[in-house]
Amino acid sequence: MAALAAGRFREAIELYKGLLKLERRCEWLDGLAESYAGRAHSLASKGMLPEALAVWRNRASLCGKPLFEGPYVEWLLRSGEHATAMRALAELSKQPDGTASELEYRLAAVTLVAPDSALATLPADSLLRQHREAALAALKACCSGDIGTLDEHLRAIPFRSPYRDLRFLLKSLLLTNRDPVLASELVHRVVPGGPFERLAAVVRAAVLPGKRWLVALLDLDAESRQLLLEVKGCPENRRALLLSIAEVVRRGTLPTSAGILDLLLPKARGLPAVAYFCRRLLPHAVQRLRDYETACGRLSEAEAECTMALAEGIDGFHASARRHWLQAVTVCTNDGQLLQAALILRYLSTRQHGPTAAETFDAQRAAWLQRSIELDPDDRATHVRLIRMLRQAKGLKEARAAVAVAMTRFVDDPVVLLEAVETALAGNAFKKAVTLATRVLELDPINSQVRALIGQAHLAHARKQFKARRPDAVSKEIDLAEKWLVTPGERSCAKLLRGLSMNTPQATLLLQEAWNELGGELPATLQLLLENCRLSGQPAAALRRAGISLSGVPSPREVIAAMHVIGTVGKAEDRFLASALETLHAPLKRAAQGTFAQADLVAVCETWLRRGQRSLLRAYAEAGLRCWPELPALVYLRASAVHGRDAYFSLSPAEERALRMAAERAATDGDQRTVLRIRELLAPPHEYRNDVDDFDEEDDLDEDDDDQDFAEPTFDLRGILEMMAATGNPAAIIDLARGLVPDADFRRLQRNAGHNRRQLAQMLMDYLADMMAKITGNNRPATPEPRPSHASAPNSRPADEDDRQGRLFDD
Amino acid sequence: MIDPYRILGVDSADADETIRAAYLAAIRASPPERDRERFEQVRSAYEAIADHRRRLAHRLFDCSPPTIDDLVNAVSSDFTPSLPSEQRLLRFLGAI
Numbered sequence: 001m002a003a004l005a006a007g008r009f010r011e012a013i014e015l016y017k018g019l020l021k022l023e024r025r026c027e028w029l030d031g032l033a034e035s036y037a038g039r040a041h042s043l044a045s046k047g048m049l050p051e052a053l054a055v056w057r058n059r060a061s062l063c064g065k066p067l068f069e070g071p072y073v074e075w076l077l078r079s080g081e082h083a084t085a086m087r088a089l090a091e092l093s094k095q096p097d098g099t100a101s102e103l104e105y106r107l108a109a110v111t112l113v114a115p116d117s118a119l120a121t122l123p124a125d126s127l128l129r130q131h132r133e134a135a136l137a138a139l140k141a142c143c144s145g146d147i148g149t150l151d152e153h154l155r156a157i158p159f160r161s162p163y164r165d166l167r168f169l170l171k172s173l174l175l176t177n178r179d180p181v182l183a184s185e186l187v188h189r190v191v192p193g194g195p196f197e198r199l200a201a202v203v204r205a206a207v208l209p210g211k212r213w214l215v216a217l218l219d220l221d222a223e224s225r226q227l228l229l230e231v232k233g234c235p236e237n238r239r240a241l242l243l244s245i246a247e248v249v250r251r252g253t254l255p256t257s258a259g260i261l262d263l264l265l266p267k268a269r270g271l272p273a274v275a276y277f278c279r280r281l282l283p284h285a286v287q288r289l290r291d292y293e294t295a296c297g298r299l300s301e302a303e304a305e306c307t308m309a310l311a312e313g314i315d316g317f318h319a320s321a322r323r324h325w326l327q328a329v330t331v332c333t334n335d336g337q338l339l340q341a342a343l344i345l346r347y348l349s350t351r352q353h354g355p356t357a358a359e360t361f362d363a364q365r366a367a368w369l370q371r372s373i374e375l376d377p378d379d380r381a382t383h384v385r386l387i388r389m390l391r392q393a394k395g396l397k398e399a400r401a402a403v404a405v406a407m408t409r410f411v412d413d414p415v416v417l418l419e420a421v422e423t424a425l426a427g428n429a430f431k432k433a434v435t436l437a438t439r440v441l442e443l444d445p446i447n448s449q450v451r452a453l454i455g456q457a458h459l460a461h462a463r464k465q466f467k468a469r470r471p472d473a474v475s476k477e478i479d480l481a482e483k484w485l486v487t488p489g490e491r492s493c494a495k496l497l498r499g500l501s502m503n504t505p506q507a508t509l510l511l512q513e514a515w516n517e518l519g520g521e522l523p524a525t526l527q528l529l530l531e532n533c534r535l536s537g538q539p540a541a542a543l544r545r546a547g548i549s550l551s552g553v554p555s556p557r558e559v560i561a562a563m564h565v566i567g568t569v570g571k572a573e574d575r576f577l578a579s580a581l582e583t584l585h586a587p588l589k590r591a592a593q594g595t596f597a598q599a600d601l602v603a604v605c606e607t608w609l610r611r612g613q614r615s616l617l618r619a620y621a622e623a624g625l626r627c628w629p630e631l632p633a634l635v636y637l638r639a640s641a642v643h644g645r646d647a648y649f650s651l652s653p654a655e656e657r658a659l660r661m662a663a664e665r666a667a668t669d670g671d672q673r674t675v676l677r678i679r680e681l682l683a684p685p686h687e688y689r690n691d692v693d694d695f696d697e698e699d700d701l702d703e704d705d706d707d708q709d710f711a712e713p714t715f716d717l718r719g720i721l722e723m724m725a726a727t728g729n730p731a732a733i734i735d736l737a738r739g740l741v742p743d744a745d746f747r748r749l750q751r752n753a754g755h756n757r758r759q760l761a762q763m764l765m766d767y768l769a770d771m772m773a774k775i776t777g778n779n780r781p782a783t784p785e786p787r788p789s790h791a792s793a794p795n796s797r798p799a800d801e802d803d804r805q806g807r808l809f810d811d
Numbered sequence: 812m813i814d815p816y817r818i819l820g821v822d823s824a825d826a827d828e829t830i831r832a833a834y835l836a837a838i839r840a841s842p843p844e845r846d847r848e849r850f851e852q853v854r855s856a857y858e859a860i861a862d863h864r865r866r867l868a869h870r871l872f873d874c875s876p877p878t879i880d881d882l883v884n885a886v887s888s889d890f891t892p893s894l895p896s897e898q899r900l901l902r903f904l905g906a907i
Contacts, residue, residue, distance in 0.1 A: 078905065109904045109905075110904070110905060112901060112904055112905075113901050113902075113904055113905030139897060139900060139901070140897050142894065142900075143894050143895060143896055143897040143899075143900055144894075144897075145894055173894065174894065176892070177892040196904070198903070198904075199900075199903065199904060210880075211879065211880060211883045214883065223903060224903075227895060227899070227900075227903050230893065230895050230899070231892060231893070231894070231895065232887075232890055232892055233890035233891040233892040233893055234887065234890055235890075238886065241886060242886060242887065245882060245883060245886055248879060248882065249879055249883065252879070254877065254878070254879055254882065257876075257877070260877065260882060264885070264886075271886075271889075273884075273885050273886075273888045273889060274885050274886060276885070277877070277881065277882070277885030280873070280874075280877070281877060283874045284874070284876060284877075306871055310872070310874040313874070314874060339864065339867060340867060340871065343864070343867060343868050343871060343872075344871065347868070347871070347872050376864075379864065
């Protein structure tokens with residue numbers, strides 16, 4: 001029994017035979033019959049049908065079991081013994097117990113391929129014989145894709161027919177590629193385990209959506225796989241590859257990029273889609289570049305540079321990536337691929353800072369943008385970016401030049417004209433701004449932004465006239481502004497300006513009226529002080545005229561409204577805002593004790609942080625921490641308020657611990673922004689990192705004279721590396737070391753470190769420390785020292801040696 | 812490496828108008844209220860390849876890691892599905 005259960009049928013047969021020689025027990029006889037049946041099935045599954053039939057006959061003769069049961073007749077048909085099979089079927093059909101109809105159903109698939117002569121022995125009323133012709137005709141119609149004829153023939157197969165499964169199956173097969181949803185519905189109506197089950201399994205797999213059919217493919221036998229691949233249209237020379245990919249799909253995880261390339265490259269020749277995919281993968285596995293070129297042909301010089309640049313960028317070697325991009329620009333320019341070169345320059349200019357309106361100025365980026373415009377002057381967005389960048393960097397002369405260039409290309413473009421308006425406004429050329437804005441309005445009459453801009457231009461001009469002591473001109477400009485300003489807030493601001501620009505009782509009334517209209521005491525007072533600062537007036541006098549007292553405690557709602565006002569003040573007016581906030585400092589600080597909603601308080605703190613109001617930020621953050629002591633954002637904001645950019649040097653151990661815990665909580669809450677901000681706060685100031693980057697980029701170290709180059713920066717380099725190690729920045733270490741370590745050694749270390757960048761960084765540091773020791777004769781330990789604790793060195797991070805000196809003298 | 816061409820069902824050599832038509836058809840098929848994720852995917856895909864400049868930029872700078880779908884698509888995008896022949900199907904039905 002154990003042998004039978006384990007599928008060792010031959011052994012089971014011998015054992016049962018031995019037992020039966022001792023005594024002819026019924027259970028042993030059944031066991032022998034079962035062993036014979038198992039053996040016969042095993043042989044049939046291997047295609048050894050004659051042997052299976054012989055074993056089945058032994059089962060009948062030795063165990064007294066009926067011959068014509070189970071799969072015997074089907075095996076007869078499949079092995080070509082059609083006459084015997086049909087005789088058996090005819091014999092069985094005379095039995096009244098329904099065995100024959102069940103057998104006919106099971107034999108339906110194989111009967112379709114039996115010769116017509118074999119079926120002649122069946123009785124005329126046999127369903128297997130009656131419906132065979134319709135089934136074959138339907139099959140033919142299905143294979144020729146003729147859905148009308150197929151339907152017609154399928155109607156001739158009734159539900160009681162042994163071929164009934166074909167009614168859904170053939171239609172589903174036909175619709176597999178035309179209407180997979182309907183095909184799926186139809187095939188699911190086929191009863192599993194029927195005579196056409198193998199075909200049904202293929203169709204079920206074929207109608208699966210997306211890539212799921214690949215997983216089902218693996219569950220099929222070899223013949224069924226081939227049929228499914230035919231149905232899907234997979235060419236024969238790609239089937240092995242597709243099966244490998246099916247294994248990947250089943251696992252659900254991709255191999256490494258190099259692994260994918262190893263899989264695809266041998267087959268990529270002559271397959272453009274595969275070759276294109278491999279080329280896009282190359283930056284992730286640049287070590288396969290040679291294999292790629294062998295399989296798909298050489299990359300052009302520009303393509304190779306771009307691939308290397310992307311690869312270096314992915315690995316975090318940004319300086320090296322930049323060099324490759326610039327090399328690609330040179331190559332593309334020389335090859336006449338000007339648009340490509342321009343796009344690379346634009347990409348370089350956006351890599352560190354996004355293309356936002358408020359992007360910081362960088363001469364190098366501006367130069368790249370300018371060059372990109374020379375190469376491709378038709379990209380309006382780049383013109384606009386450059387103008388904004390130059391304008392915000394106060395390079396008004398350059399901005400005006402950029403506007404002139406853009407306007408030659410985009411004469412009647414409202415977006416460019418708007419930039420021209422803004423640039424004119426930034427240069428106090430108000431009349432020009434109004435002229436340009438009027439032109440924008442002619443092109444785009446419903447542009448509300450330009451209406452507001454014209455109004456603001458007139459107001460700005462009015463302020464200019466006020467400073468030039470021309471009261472009539474002031475009034476005239478304000479009148480003109482009022483024609484364009486539409487919102488009540490804007491009109492009240494104009495009224496405020498009119499009130500402040502004159503010193504008459506009527507003007508004072510106007511001032512008070514405007515103040516009342518501006519929505520709450522605090523925001524209105526802030527507006528008034530801002531306007532007063534623009535006119536270079538004394539705050540005390542303006543407050544007195546408007547009858548405002550600063551002794552009260554503003555409500556949280558007023559503070560939030562004031563934040564909205566602050567949000568409308570541009571960077572150019574930062575000094576006016578600072579001055580106005582200085583006057584309002586006391587009431588704003590008192591207002592911090594109010595009951596704010598958590599989100600509102602954080603928003604207020606963010607505003608103070610953005611505007612550099614560290615004292616107010618500290619007051620609000622500390623007030624918030626009293627209500628929500630562990631809120632990560634507030635912990636960060638308070639630390640920023642207290643320490644600012646010097647946090648790395650001045651944080652106490654307790655504050656640092658609190659920040660790290662806050663970062664953990666933020667990470668748990670999914671607040672990645674706060675996590676990154678805290679990490680940034682705990683990292684060394686940018687000056688240090690910039691030094692490293694500049695050193696790496698600018699100093700073109702020659703590998704042949706490393707010794708001379710090393711001698712000078714030895715100590716600083718070690719300090720920088722230690723600092724980088726302490727902040728857990730392996731990419732920066734690798735990037736820096738790449739320019740210093742000879743290429744052969746770098747590659748060797750890279751190989752030794754495998755794909756572990758942290759380990760590579762550590763190995764590079766060890767290498768550099770060894771080199772420094774050799775050059776300077778200083779045998780300091782190679783491993784970086786841990787970051788000094790705040791208790792021992794609170795304010796002097798990089799000066800390790802000085803600290804040691806200090807302790808020596810203390811001792 | 813989510814392939815925008817595959818998402819929109821267009822070719823890199825197609826004209827701007829063809830790509831826009833494919834985009835409009837795709838968002839009609841998956842409006843945001845029905846399938847937000849698919850809609851966002853379609854929109855991002857269109858933004859990546861809407862015009863020649865963007866298509867070239869995508870080709871130059873896209874280095875997002877590949878997905879399994881990308882891999883499958885690279886190998887199977889040119890398959891032409893077909894029905895088996897009558898003989899092939901009968902042979903299949905007659906085999907063990």
